[in-house]
Amino acid sequence: MNSVSCKRTAQAIAIGCAIALISPLSAETFEELDLLSDASADEETGIQLAQEQAARGELLEALATLERVLATEPKAHDARLLQAYYLCMVDDIRGGKVALSKLKKKRYEEEDLNVVYAQCGVEQEG
Amino acid sequence: MKRQLLLSSIAATTLILTAAPAMAEDVEVGIAGAIKGDVRVSTQDKPKEARVARKQRFFWGDVIRTKKKSQLHILLLDRSTFTIGSRTQMVIDRFVYDPNEGRSFFARIFEGAFRFMSGRNDANSGGTIETPTGTIGIRGTALDGIVGEEAMEIAEEEAAIPEDTDHDEDTATLIVLRGPGEATEGDLTVGEIDVTAAGETVELNQPGFAAYIPREGSPPIGPFRLSFAGLGRIQDQLQPSVTRANSGNGLVKALAGIAVIAGAALILSDDDDPVEPNSTADQPSPKDSAGRPPID
Numbered sequence: 001m002n003s004v005s006c007k008r009t010a011q012a013i014a015i016g017c018a019i020a021l022i023s024p025l026s027a028e029t030f031e032e033l034d035l036l037s038d039a040s041a042d043e044e045t046g047i048q049l050a051q052e053q054a055a056r057g058e059l060l061e062a063l064a065t066l067e068r069v070l071a072t073e074p075k076a077h078d079a080r081l082l083q084a085y086y087l088c089m090v091d092d093i094r095g096g097k098v099a100l101s102k103l104k105k106k107r108y109e110e111e112d113l114n115v116v117y118a119q120c121g122v123e124q125e126g
Numbered sequence: 127m128k129r130q131l132l133l134s135s136i137a138a139t140t141l142i143l144t145a146a147p148a149m150a151e152d153v154e155v156g157i158a159g160a161i162k163g164d165v166r167v168s169t170q171d172k173p174k175e176a177r178v179a180r181k182q183r184f185f186w187g188d189v190i191r192t193k194k195k196s197q198l199h200i201l202l203l204d205r206s207t208f209t210i211g212s213r214t215q216m217v218i219d220r221f222v223y224d225p226n227e228g229r230s231f232f233a234r235i236f237e238g239a240f241r242f243m244s245g246r247n248d249a250n251s252g253g254t255i256e257t258p259t260g261t262i263g264i265r266g267t268a269l270d271g272i273v274g275e276e277a278m279e280i281a282e283e284e285a286a287i288p289e290d291t292d293h294d295e296d297t298a299t300l301i302v303l304r305g306p307g308e309a310t311e312g313d314l315t316v317g318e319i320d321v322t323a324a325g326e327t328v329e330l331n332q333p334g335f336a337a338y339i340p341r342e343g344s345p346p347i348g349p350f351r352l353s354f355a356g357l358g359r360i361q362d363q364l365q366p367s368v369t370r371a372n373s374g375n376g377l378v379k380a381l382a383g384i385a386v387i388a389g390a391a392l393i394l395s396d397d398d399d400p401v402e403p404n405s406t407a408d409q410p411s412p413k414d415s416a417g418r419p420p421i422d
Contacts, residue, residue, distance in 0.1 A: 028225065030157060033201045034181050037159045041180070057312035060243045060268055064207040067241075067365070068160035068199045071209075074367035090268065090314065091307025092333040098357045102368075 040068035043076045050082060059090050077107040081116060088120040096120045153186040155221035155231075156202035162367050163196025163212070184218065191215045192238070195366055204229040205245030206253075211363040214238020229253070237296070239272040239363035241304075249315045258297035259339040260323030260346060266315025268304040269330075270360045273297065280359050281338045286350030294341035299323075302336040302352045302360065321346045 040046035046069035053062040066083045069076050080103055088096035097120055105113065117123075158165070158178050166175035167182075168189045175191065184190065184200060192198050192214045200208040204223045210216060215236040223229040228250030235257050244251060244266050255262040257273050272280065277300040278293045301321050306314040319330040321337035326345035328337040334357070337348035 028203050028205060028223075030154065030183065030203070033157045033159065033203070033205075036201060036205075037157060037181050040160060054312075057314070059310070059312045059314060060306070061205055061245065063268070064159075064199070064201075064205075064209075064243050067207070067209050070365055070368050071160040071162045071197050071199055074365070080368070087305070089311045090305040090333075091309040092268070092305040093307075094334045094354060095304055095357060095361075098354055098361060101354075101358070102361075 036065070037068065040065050041072060043069055043073045043079060046073075047076075047079055047082060050079075050086075054086060054089070059086055062086050063090070077103070081108055081112060085116045085119055088116070093120055097122065153221070154183045154203070155186060155218050156184050156200050158182045158184070158198060159201035159207065160199040161197070164193040165196055165198045166191045166193070186220060187217060189215065189217050197364070197366060202229075202231070202245065204251065206231075206251075207241075207243045207245070208233070209241040209243075209364055211239035212366050214240060216240065232256070235271065235273050237274045239270070239276065239360060241268070241270050241364050243268045244315070244317075257299040257339070259294075259299045259342050259344070260321060262301055263320040263322070265318050266306070267317035267319055268306065269301060269317070269319055270304055270357075270364065271299065271301045272360055272363060273299050276359070276363055277338070278340070280356045281340070284336075284338070284350065284353060284356060287338060287340075287347060291340045291347070292344070297342055299339040300336060300352075300356075300360075301330070301338075302357065303330040303333055305333040307333040321348070 036049070039049045046065055050062040050065040050069070053059075053065060063083065063086050066079045066086070069079045070083070073079065080099065084096045084099035084103070087099055100116065100120060100122065158180050161178060161180050165178040167178050167184070168175045168191075169185075169187060178190070178198070190198065190200075190210070192210055192212055194212055196212050198210050200210070200218075202208070202221060202223075204225075206229065208216070208218075215238060216233060217236075218231060218233045221229070221231040229245070230251065231253040233253070233255050235255060240255075242253070242255065242264065244264070249266060251266070253264050255264065255271070257271065262269070262271065274297070275295040278295050278298040281287045281291070281293070281298065281300055301319065303317055303319050306312075306317050308316055310316065316331075317333070319337075321328045321330065321339070323339045324343055324345040328346040328348045330337060330349050334351050335349040336352040336356070337346040337350075339346045
């Protein structure tokens, strides 16, 4: 799936830059938690953060980030598809399929859907 | 933070356990990472509820409550998370974390739906969640739980739950392990849960496996594989805003091997759980003499 740009707004840029400060290996602080909260308050930066966490293998943290995004942006279609994808990556195949079943196909590129279908072991149409 | 670390040695943990009531308000456990709707917090010393704002700190002993159509995502210091759905009440009584030693916590859920997902150092970390009917011991885990009437209603639709089960709609507890499973990607600890009630323990060690405690004093029923419908209903409780955002048909037609069951929930085929339309593949094999279904 395509990476999401964080350059649309000044706020997104600021939050996106803050994401870079959230080191995967640094000691946890409450200020760091604030940054995580800020990043996931915006759909684009939240998805970007989730993708970065997933790339580091922090899949549960990536899922948590998407949950925060969806709490405030329930129609964040990319976040919902990514959530299904990551659920299947942590071997919660049934949970991923339930999440998938609630999406609308017309919202997504076929290529993206096929990636998620493959991860979740869903047979494709045709 | 320094205070957290100072308190995190094993010896200190023992001290914390005994000193908790007096120190409760001083020990931060996490923040409100995301909020939807109306979320309230109160303490033993300040019983009048105050509205919670995003990034607000939570402390030992805070009583957290979500109202109708509300949701809260709690970020704990080790980046573990609690998500609680609408009309949920909980307390994090104790949370101790050392990046080198791991994390332990004790939390109580009085009513409503919740999800816990482990954060870092999960291999060395544990935790206990208490509900009105039992306790959940967790390790490296993502789990969903629901306490109250909705748990009872979901359980009543599950084939693994005997029809003559005596439920308590206020305290019935349903717990399901969400992962990570053995085939997980990333360097994650495979999730496990022990659900204990009335002196009996049910171990959940595969995503989708569930245990149900129908009332106080009853042992857990399970493990059983929660149906797609049941999983969907828990998801709806945890993310009510997402549920409301859904309208019309989802990807039903795009997914192969589906069957529609009661409540318009979906069943999708997968290798370990083949499903035929209108089949009962989510239902376990015939129960044994103790009324407990064998796994798969």
